[in-house]
Amino acid sequence: MNGSCDVLVVGAGPTGMVLALALRRSGVDVRIIDQAEHAGTASRALAVQARTLELYGQLGLSDDVIRQGHRAEGFNLWSDGRHKARFSLADIGKDLTPYSFLLIYPQDRHERLLESRLAAAGVAVERGTQLLGYSEEPDGVRARLRAADGREHVCEARYLAGCDGARSAVRREMGVDFPGGTYARVFYVADVEGHGPAMNGEIHVNFDESDFVAVFGMSGTGQARLIGTVREESEERARALRFDDVSRRAIGSLGVGVDRLNWFSTYRVHHRVAAHFRKGRAFLAGDAGHIHSPAGGQGMNTGIGDAFNLGWKLAAVLAGRAGDALLDSYEAERIGFARRLVDTTDRVFTLATAEGHVADVVRRRLVPNLMPLLSHVDAAREFLFRTISQTVLHYRSGPLAEGVAGKLHGGDRMPWAPSPQGDNFEPLKQPVWQVHVYGAAPAALSEWCASRRLPLHVFPWHPVHDAAGLLENAMYLVRPDAYIALAAREADPAGLARFFAVRALSTG
CATH class of the missing domain: 3.50.50.60 (FAD/NAD(P)-binding domain)
Structure with a gap:
């Protein structure tokens, strides 16, 4: 040891x-x-x-x-004991990532x-x-x-x-x-086997005046995890809670009949960074x-x-x-995202569990009526997927981000843009610095990259690249974690040399 x-x-x-x-x-x-x-x-x-x-x-x-794992094909909203809306999760981000689904694992x-x-x-x-x-x-x-x-x-x-x-x-x-705080409500989680319309392998969320509860399908049918809340309890009472103590109304309103309880636990949720x-x-x-x-x-x-x-x-x-200095960029890039995420999830959860007339109208009337409409708007579907899937996360304001080429900035995630000539995500499986050019690469760039053992990947130009926001013949320096470090309209090796020198980085 x-x-x-x-x-x-x-x-x-x-x-x-x-x-x-x-x-x-x-x-x-x-x-x-x-x-x-x-x-x-x-x-x-x-x-x-x-x-x-x-x-x-x-x-x-x-x-x-x-x-x-298990692919969840749909997200469903329930209220007042009735199914109000379904949002399809099947291939929701089919043009954005090879993994255009929500996986339960x-x-x-x-x-x-x-x-x-x-x-x-x-x-x-x-x-x-x-x-x-x-x-x-x-x-x-x-x-x-x-x-x-x-x-x-x-x-x-x-x-x-x-x-x-x-x-x-x-x-x-x-x-x-x-710093941060603790939510007043106690969460519970239960693995169950059961029956009913909400046990179909999809995700179901119930909004009503009783406690919040969500059902996550764990397989095609019959197995699910329930995650819900119980109204404010003392610490002693929270530790003693059993499944029989949680709101049967909230679970029953989803049409869930529990045949077997395999596991149950309660916990407090904090929001801190x-x-x-x-x-x-x-x-x-x-x-x-x-x-x-x-x-x-x-x-x-x-x-x-x-x-x-x-x-x-x-x-x-x-x-x-x-x-x-490279290690300082870890906090610079991740702490801002963590703070935004905590703020966003806090607002969503507060809305989902808030009491009062206004919150009740938003949860039980406004959201269920808007969801079916938004599910047919491509821009809304893409925004939702990008946000939840974390493909929207970028480091544009970080110390390792520089330049703009096409619609892409230094700090952006390299977009998925497969063409008949090759899948640009295949080289990203190697966690190394690499250069991508979509179109033609000048000889000077090829020579510079070869002399420094910096992989250069050239993809013949295709309309799919334009749709992904890439610029023809531009140069994209990609980090080992598949984010763009440098986006340059001109594929000039001098720009690469300057980027590495300023940040005291080596291509080796």
């Missing part, structure tokens, strides 16, 4: 394990510990968004996750897959191992750990990543504030840095996005291809 490593990851949830996988793929020596003695069997996170599946292509995970199964991939990569999750504290040294950190057998030891690491959840020991040791995501050689990712309501299925996916963002940057610095 004693020894050193490049990166010590604390917390073996999806965020921590994805970070460890990404680092290991880049040749980084990584350890991952978790205070729990066993992997979790309960899970609240369900949705795997399209952007996560895109990034999972770099780890060879997408196919397995899709095969083991329970977190416990998700974690088992990630842990098996880590084991195959030679990294074992060290269960029952607790971080007692750490000190920062000039060239790394000294972390004090207590193993499952009670013995204490020191791990010397170059960097420390706190992926250890809302009660993060890493965040506590960093001395970073975690850490004041900083970095302090020296320590970083926060996932719930350790931001927590919010489950509205929109964003939490786990945001943590996985943190992991990919931080992972390639740590790997570059450890390999000597970038200076320490």
